Amino acid sequence: MTDVAQAFVPGHVTGFFTSDPDPDPTKAGSRGCGIALSDGVVVTVRPADAVSIELNGEPIAMGAVERVLDTLEAPAAVSATTDLPLGSGFGVSGAMAFGTALATNAAFDRRLSRNELVTIAHGAEVQAGTGLGDVVAQAHGGVTIRLEPGGPQDNVLDRIPARRRIEYHVIDELATDDVLDGETTALTMAGKKALSEVVQEPTLDRFMRASRTFARESDLLTARVRDVVLDVSEAGGSATMAMLGETVVALGTGLTDAGYDPGVCQIHPAGATLEPDPSM
Numbered sequence: 110m111t112d113v114a115q116a117f118v119p120g121h122v123t124g125f126f127t128s129d130p131d132p133d134p135t136k137a138g139s140r141g142c143g144i145a146l147s148d149g150v151v152v153t154v155r156p157a158d159a160v161s162i163e164l165n166g167e168p169i170a171m172g173a174v175e176r177v178l179d180t181l182e183a184p185a186a187v188s189a190t191t192d193l194p195l196g197s198g199f200g201v202s203g204a205m206a207f208g209t210a211l212a213t214n215a216a217f218d219r220r221l222s223r224n225e226l227v228t229i230a231h232g233a234e235v236q237a238g239t240g241l242g243d244v245v246a247q248a249h250g251g252v253t254i255r256l257e258p259g260g261p262q263d264n265v266l267d268r269i270p271a272r273r274r275i276e277y278h279v280i281d282e283l284a285t286d287d288v289l290d291g292e293t294t295a296l297t298m299a300g301k302k303a304l305s306e307v308v309q310e311p312t313l314d315r316f317m318r319a320s321r322t323f324a325r326e327s328d329l330l331t332a333r334v335r336d337v338v339l340d341v342s343e344a345g346g347s348a349t350m351a352m353l354g355e356t357v358v359a360l361g362t363g364l365t366d367a368g369y370d371p372g373v374c375q376i377h378p379a380g381a382t383l384e385p386d387p388s389m
Contacts, residue, residue, distance in 0.1 A: 114215035115153045115384040116208040119250060119377035120146035120193045121200035121243045122277070122351040122358050124320030125327075127300035128241060128293035129258035135232040138258035139241035140304055142316055144358070145250040146275060148374040150191040150201055151384070152208025154216045157186040164189050164205070172237035173206035173230070180229050181210070183217045192372075196282035198354025203243030206230040207381055215383055223248070228260035250380040252316065254307060271313045272378065276364040276371035280333050281355040288329070288353055299326035317360065320349040331355055340367040 126141030162174050163186075178185055187209050193199040207230040214221050221229075231244040245264050246253040252269040288296075303319040321338065324330040334350045337357040341348035346363025350356065357364065364371035 112216075113153060113155045114212040115151060116211040116381060117149055117151050117384055118204035118208040118211075118247050118381040119149040120191075120204065121247050122146065122198055122356070123200075123242065123246075124316055124349055124352065125300050125303035125323035126242060126352060127258070127297040127304070129297075131259070134235040135228050135262070136259040137235045137241070138231065138245070138255075138260070138264070139300070140255050140258055141242055141300055142252065142254045142269070142304065142307055142320075143242075143246050144252050144275060145247060145377040145380070146199070146374045147377040148191075148193055148372065149377065150189050150193065150204035150208055152187065152189045152205055152212055154209060154212035155186045156216060157184055160184055160187075162187045164195065165191065171202060171205060173202055173234040173239055174209045176233035176236055177206050177209045177230055178213065180233065181213050181217065181219055183213045183219070185213060185216065194279055194282070196284070196354065197279045198283070198351030198356045200240065200243035200247060202237070202239040203230070203234050203247055204381075206234050207244045207247055211381060211383055224261040228262060231260040248380045251378050252313065252376060254304070254311065256304075256308075267308070267311065269307075269311045269313055269316060271376055273313060273376055274361050275374050275376060276359045276362065277351070277374075278337060278357045278359075278364050278369050278371045279354070280331075280337070280357070283353045283355050296327040296329070299323045302326070313360065314347065317347045317349050324350040324352075329353070337364075337367075337369070340369075343367070
């Protein structure tokens with residue numbers, strides 16, 4: 110057991126998804142497609158007498174992280190830092206869950222495989238109601254197409270090969286659990302249609318078009334997001350809504366060209382990683 114371990118997990122924006130419940134949370138999840146971001150979350154884990162969780166220096170309750178620590182039987186202090194906002198479609202809860210699993214595995218010498226850790230973090234987030242597929246995508250990086258729901262033991266993945274600048278504009282939060290706990294039939298039908306279109310033409314431009322259609326057909330598109338997406342389109346760019354958040358994501362300089370002052374990052378080609386010993 111080491112004194113401290115640290116992991117970096119990329120942020121993740123989902124363009125479209127399905128909702129695929131299962132009594133086993135490690136088999137539940139979603140199909141869909143999204144982009145891993147170079148802006149992400151750094152998670153530090155230290156053994157402690159009692160569990161504590163902080164985000165950007167402030168105490169926070171996060172069920173997915175608590176479940177990961179419980180599964181790994183690890184009383185720990187978890188501290189995370191990120192420039193990404195919580196509740197705005199960037200997969201911060203998934204990043205914290207998987208980052209906690211990676212760092213706890215190292216700090217407590219649990220000797221579990223990466224796939225085992227993905228399964229634990231994915232199941233914890235599903236149980237917490239904060240996400241259905243971010244963890245699997247964040248573990249792999251790039252533009253990941255999730256062809257089947259569930260953790261890595263069930264999930265069939267493909268990728269869209271791409272290296273692009275990504276811009277994002279955050280308007281407000283959306284409550285993920287409110288959407289996932291509601292009626293998801295229409296959402297899932299729209300997600301299946303979008304997935305089929307991207308599988309037939311696995312390009313970033315096709316992903317953006319399918320994501321915009323999904324946002325409309327799933328009835329998740331808000332008026333404020335729609336207006337920004339239209340602004341980007343009128344400026345010659347391509348943008349869509351990040352699921353689940355009132356956030357607009359654009360390729361290249363789409364938001365900048367439309368007159369916004371966006372966050373800027375890149376597609377992160379690699380998945381989550383352990384970082385060098387932070388005490389060194």
